[in-house]
Amino acid sequence: MNIKLEPVNESNRDAVLALSVREDQPFVAPNEASLREADETNEEYPGVARPFAICADGTLVGFCMFSFAPEEKDPAERYWLWRFMIDSKYQDKGFGKAALQQILRYFRDNGADRLYLSTEPENEKGLHLYHGAGFRETGEVCGDEIVLMRMLTGPRRIIRNIYGVDVDGIMRIRGKKGYGVSVAVLDEDDDLHTYCSGSARFGEDRPVRPDTLFQAGSVSKPMFAMTLLRYADKGLIDPDADISGVVPEFVRRGPVSFAALLSHTAGYNLHGFPGYPALHEELSLEDVLSGKGNTPKLRRIRPCGAQHMYSGGGITLAELAFTRITGTTLREAFRKEVAGPLELAHTGYFQPLPDELVPAAAFGGRLGLKEDPEHGYHYYPEHAAAGLWSTPTDLAKAGIALSRSYQEGGFLKKETARRMMSPVMDDYGLCLYVWDSEAREDTVAGHGGENRGFLTSWVFSLTKDLCVTVMYNNVTEAADEGMDDISCGIFKYGLE
Numbered sequence: 001m002n003i004k005l006e007p008v009n010e011s012n013r014d015a016v017l018a019l020s021v022r023e024d025q026p027f028v029a030p031n032e033a034s035l036r037e038a039d040e041t042n043e044e045y046p047g048v049a050r051p052f053a054i055c056a057d058g059t060l061v062g063f064c065m066f067s068f069a070p071e072e073k074d075p076a077e078r079y080w081l082w083r084f085m086i087d088s089k090y091q092d093k094g095f096g097k098a099a100l101q102q103i104l105r106y107f108r109d110n111g112a113d114r115l116y117l118s119t120e121p122e123n124e125k126g127l128h129l130y131h132g133a134g135f136r137e138t139g140e141v142c143g144d145e146i147v148l149m150r151m152l153t154g155p156r157r158i159i160r161n162i163y164g165v166d167v168d169g170i171m172r173i174r175g176k177k178g179y180g181v182s183v184a185v186l187d188e189d190d191d192l193h194t195y196c197s198g199s200a201r202f203g204e205d206r207p208v209r210p211d212t213l214f215q216a217g218s219v220s221k222p223m224f225a226m227t228l229l230r231y232a233d234k235g236l237i238d239p240d241a242d243i244s245g246v247v248p249e250f251v252r253r254g255p256v257s258f259a260a261l262l263s264h265t266a267g268y269n270l271h272g273f274p275g276y277p278a279l280h281e282e283l284s285l286e287d288v289l290s291g292k293g294n295t296p297k298l299r300r301i302r303p304c305g306a307q308h309m310y311s312g313g314g315i316t317l318a319e320l321a322f323t324r325i326t327g328t329t330l331r332e333a334f335r336k337e338v339a340g341p342l343e344l345a346h347t348g349y350f351q352p353l354p355d356e357l358v359p360a361a362a363f364g365g366r367l368g369l370k371e372d373p374e375h376g377y378h379y380y381p382e383h384a385a386a387g388l389w390s391t392p393t394d395l396a397k398a399g400i401a402l403s404r405s406y407q408e409g410g411f412l413k414k415e416t417a418r419r420m421m422s423p424v425m426d427d428y429g430l431c432l433y434v435w436d437s438e439a440r441e442d443t444v445a446g447h448g449g450e451n452r453g454f455l456t457s458w459v460f461s462l463t464k465d466l467c468v469t470v471m472y473n474n475v476t477e478a479a480d481e482g483m484d485d486i487s488c489g490i491f492k493y494g495l496e
Helices: 013-017 031-044 095-109 124-132 167-171 217-233 258-262 285-289 312-326 330-342 355-360 392-408 414-420 477-495
Strands: 003-007 049-056 059-068 079-086 114-119 136-142 145-151 181-187 192-197 433-437 442-451 454-461 466-472
Touching: 003 095, 013 031, 013 049, 013 059, 031 049, 031 059, 031 079, 049 079, 049 095, 059 095, 079 095, 095 114, 095 124, 114 124, 167 181, 167 192, 167 477, 181 392, 192 392, 217 258, 217 312, 217 330, 217 392, 217 414, 217 442, 217 454, 258 312, 285 312, 312 330, 330 392, 392 414, 392 442, 392 454, 392 466, 442 477, 454 477, 466 477
Parallel strands: 079 114
Antiparallel strands: 003 049, 049 059, 059 079, 114 145, 136 145, 136 192, 181 192, 181 466, 433 442, 442 454, 454 466
8 A cells, every 4th residue: 555645736625625534523624624724824824734635556545734833942832633534435444544654754754753633532433543553642631632642753752741841740640540630721812721640539540631620629718709809899798898797606806807807817716627528417607617517616816907817717707798698609609700701610619519520520639448439529518718629721711810800800890809919918818829929930829729638729920811720639748849830830931
């Protein structure tokens, strides 16, 4: 079988347009769309899109198109197999395998050291072909498609990174049954890049996906603040008003305001919450604050405004006051005011986690092995303080919305966003840390999160549109430091 790649020109263009795949193969774009995209790309970047007719012993059997940009700084942007199809009449005859080898030879002969492609994960036939040719998943996801790569020179190892950052190495990802990491980066062009690796549940071959749910820990707090401030923008809540009369059983010495509680300057105890086994009986906010759960009773132990003292208990008190004033639960208010407008399809205060969402959930640490093989996570009745489930993609969207609100207004009024992201005390605004990050070479805001078995790093720029979110299903000091290293590395890359 003699395979040749012949450039698409006026003499063969109509014949290429007449090629098609079977109806049960929706993964391949029509050749008409591909050639139109090639023309548009080459108008702006001459020579980057390279469409070819695939001929076998002189017969046209398929079509392929390359993206060829050796001058790109990022190796992952240089060489791509953009389109690849074999006409329905010539499938299952070995043409695809032979053509792919010729494609690899073309790139190798033209100086490429590696070749990338992407395809939908449901494209089982295509994946079988690509795996047979030495392509392997990188862990990155582009839109709804998984990215594969094959080295053309040197050892055939897979380079697993995002924005040039070696995520697997930093997070010490070991195989398919260890712990797992999920990363999302959203930038000023609204380009979303995701990277996933490892297992969503320790001990199981269950790959982390971009839509895998993780517990966000204390990142629940800024999501609560966003919800409350949406009500403030509508004139329905005054962040500075005394709310002691709304929650009198827990405020014996007033006044106290939402602003004081959200900035952790109200002087309350209860730093954090350990959570409960997933099937524990449900507790109310009043139960938690009264000490009927596994934490002490909420008490004011310092004068209001005297110092910054981190208090998940104070945030829970703010949630109780919020629900009494608005007459709605935080779960419903967040869905209406934040998740809906920002299209956060996989984020909510899902406590307890509904049965239909359990299959999509990561398990924390080894809770699935030690406590409950069906529910490897804890239940957090303290929704605003620790009860959010989310994905890095959704949190990245929220970060960009806050960044743009800070810069010019939008999701929140500009003055509201500026107040949220202006430090009150100790670099902390309203449920957000705000600081000049030398490691990121930028002024940033964000929050970390730690629940039993889960870690989250969420940081966004205040000067440009850039948000980096990392979520991991284990808690170690090394992992916490590693997530910060990943965020800093991506920020530096985004500045170049």
